[in-house]
Amino acid sequence: MDRRESLKTLVMGGMASSLFLSSCVTDKESPVEEGDVIEENESYGRTPAEEERDEELHSKTFFSEGEMATIAILSDIIIPEDDDSVTATETGVPEFIEFIVKDMPEHQIPIRGGLMWLKRESNKRFDKSFTEISEENQLEIIDHIAYPKDFEKDSPGPIFFTNVKELVVTGYFTSEPGFKYLDYRGNTPNVWDGVPAHILEKHGMEYDQDFLKIAMDPTNRNEVMNWDNYEV
Template identity: 40%
Template sequence: MDRRKSLKSIVLGSVAGGLAIHGCRPSTEGTELVEAPKVTYPGRVPQELEHIAELRDEQFLNPHEQETLTILCDLILPPSEEYKGASDADVVGFIEFMAKDVETLQPDIRGGLMWLDHKSNTEHGTEFKKATERQQKGILDGIAYYDPKVPGNERPFEVNFFSLVRNLTMTGFYTSKIGMEEIGYKGNQPNVWDGVPDDVLEQHGVSYDEEWLAKCVDQSKRGVIAEWDENGNLIT
């Protein structure tokens, strides 16, 4: 199994152990924050839409953290000639949203990004995002693997941080449109089903009552795809 296929098998499990501190929101004075792309949420109830709007108005990661996290996510899931990468699916935007929705993730994410800069400054004299790719990968090699026999709360913080970001990267990418297209996931799509195939019915000497079928299946609406407006109301 190659690396890309093995990454696809990773699912979002338990999050990394939390720190015994509370993260502080970064100061945004004098900086321009990157606005998340506008997304519609079909099928959501008003309460969900209100909560999403509140989260979108908040900002967790500052520009430096966004840049560092972008580099980290692309090292975890890099693009290639055949596949898209983490940035193509705005994985950082997904992680930003998740951190605002699940605030217990914030200390781990912010603390981990600070750790990367400290490690890079100590070993290479520059912050993580400005280090060479080889230097960046060298740092990650030391935290990318852990002993599964060691409980999460007993592992080094930086190891849990990388595990958390790796899981969020995989989840953000493979639940995006381009990620689902990559693995060929079709989801719940309308199709045409005529019941048990005729050859099977013949094998058992039975058949459908055409009058009964006509009452149970509205043939005029077969294959119609449901649509919602921007407020989550069903159109068709």
């Protein structure tokens, strides 16, 4: 699977998974209770009740070591290391996936069932579990379920791979290396220096130069304008 050719599809999959994962917010009663207080700069956008629940989920284990090893291999096949980024496992994607299935139990059976299917498929083809076969053989199986024929798209393997792919993409591109890979800068402030001159000229308008000195001075951008002594 070529990373450069597949990333566009993977990012779109991540968009789909944002809807997939949003059910944990829309389908559950809000954990925020009356009297909850969020201390400024002490949280990453979570209430105390939510942080307590996160800690509880992190303390539990769902996947076995073998299942986590399989998830790690799948993650790095979907997003491997290249000149511009690290592997998915280096960003904590397997741990992210385990957290999600603990947070959203309805996904535990489909993901675990898919891992069991993958193990059986590997044994059927190569007489070894997925974690024990060569990288070439692993890719043979993954290529088959990642690019299925039309009549196979609704079979267990392709459905499982689609779900895992969405989780991997979501986990990766919400990590710090993922942000850097996309060159995502968030709400980065910039400097607006007014309407371009050619647009003003087109409409027969121009700025008052005295006004520009006051209103368009980047050094004063954080100050509240006082118009009391300014005459238009």
